[in-house]
Amino acid sequence: GAVVSQHPSRVICKSGTSVKIECRSLDFQATTMFWYRQFPKQSLMLMATSNEGSKATYEQGVEKDKFLINHASLTLSTLTVTSAHPEDSSFYICSARKHREAGANTDTQYFGPGTRLTVL
Amino acid sequence: RKEVEQDPGPFNVPEGATVAFNCTYSNSASQSFFWYRQDCRKEPKLLMSVYSSGNEDGRFTAQLNRASQYISLLIRDSKLSDSATYLCVVNRRNAGNMLTFGGGTRLMVKP
Numbered sequence A: 001g002a003v004v005s006q007h008p009s010r011v012i013c014k015s016g017t018s019v020k021i022e023c024r025s026l027d028f029q030a031t032t033m034f035w036y037r038q039f040p041k042q043s044l045m046l047m048a049t050s051n052e053g054s055k056a057t058y059e060q061g062v063e064k065d066k067f068l069i070n071h072a073s074l075t076l077s078t079l080t081v082t083s084a085h086p087e088d089s090s091f092y093i094c095s096a097r098k099h100r101e102a103g104a105n106t107d108t109q110y111f112g113p114g115t116r117l118t119v120l
Numbered sequence B: 001r002k003e004v005e006q007d008p009g010p011f012n013v014p015e016g017a018t019v020a021f022n023c024t025y026s027n028s029a030s031q032s033f034f035w036y037r038q039d040c041r042k043e044p045k046l047l048m049s050v051y052s053s054g055n056e057d058g059r060f061t062a063q064l065n066r067a068s069q070y071i072s073l074l075i076r077d078s079k080l081s082d083s084a085t086y087l088c089v090v091n092r093r094n095a096g097n098m099l100t101f102g103g104g105t106r107l108m109v110k111p
Helices: none
Strands: A004-007 A010-013 A019-025 A032-038 A045-051 A067-073 A076-081 A090-098 A108-111 A115-119 B004-006 B011-014 B019-025 B032-038 B044-050 B055-057 B060-065 B070-075 B084-092 B098-101 B105-110
Touching: A004 A090, A010 A019, A019 A032, A019 A090, A019 A115, A032 A067, A032 A076, A045 A067, A045 B098, A076 A090, A108 B044, B004 B084, B011 B019, B019 B084, B019 B105, B032 B060, B032 B070, B044 B055, B044 B060, B044 B084, B070 B084
Parallel strands: A010 A115, B011 B105
Antiparallel strands: A004 A019, A019 A076, A032 A045, A032 A090, A067 A076, A090 A108, A090 A115, B004 B019, B019 B070, B032 B044, B032 B084, B055 B060, B060 B070, B084 B098, B084 B105
């Protein structure tokens, strides 16, 4: 397997503040990381694809100026929720793509443990 | 229509039972298929990939029917620890290896 960490695991903030979430691949290099959001009782929804050294690709309906993504190295991507509001409260999960291993027919994505954001 | 559809359940089964989940996907360009398991308030974890010929991993068997665009997961001899939400996931390589998640099927195994 592979290990992906996220920090912080939980954050509570006031409306209007910005929150930065880090996603790290600990034992492999990831040129591509993904950011998901999951609301209660719903499935994961892809927000954006983070590419090392280039701009992120955002899914339809996700505001790129509100959710800033930076993928400055092969092991770190950050998501900053700017001017957070209560409706941004959610479970944010990142994943890192590990290139195809011997015997596998596809790349594998490994998920971080998630960050629970509560905006008051 | 959602790209990946699953019955949300919950499926309530006694310990030792056999239970099957189904999933359909709408995009014929889908190329890789997976079952993930997600425990409450945790991240999804890969349970198994799904291969065209069908594959088995211990008590878990996955099947793929490309013609019907249908994927299944069979769990035999259910354990209490199998209680979780099972996510059907498809990967479209021509979409940058993006994973699309189904809504998940909740399983509760009772003693």
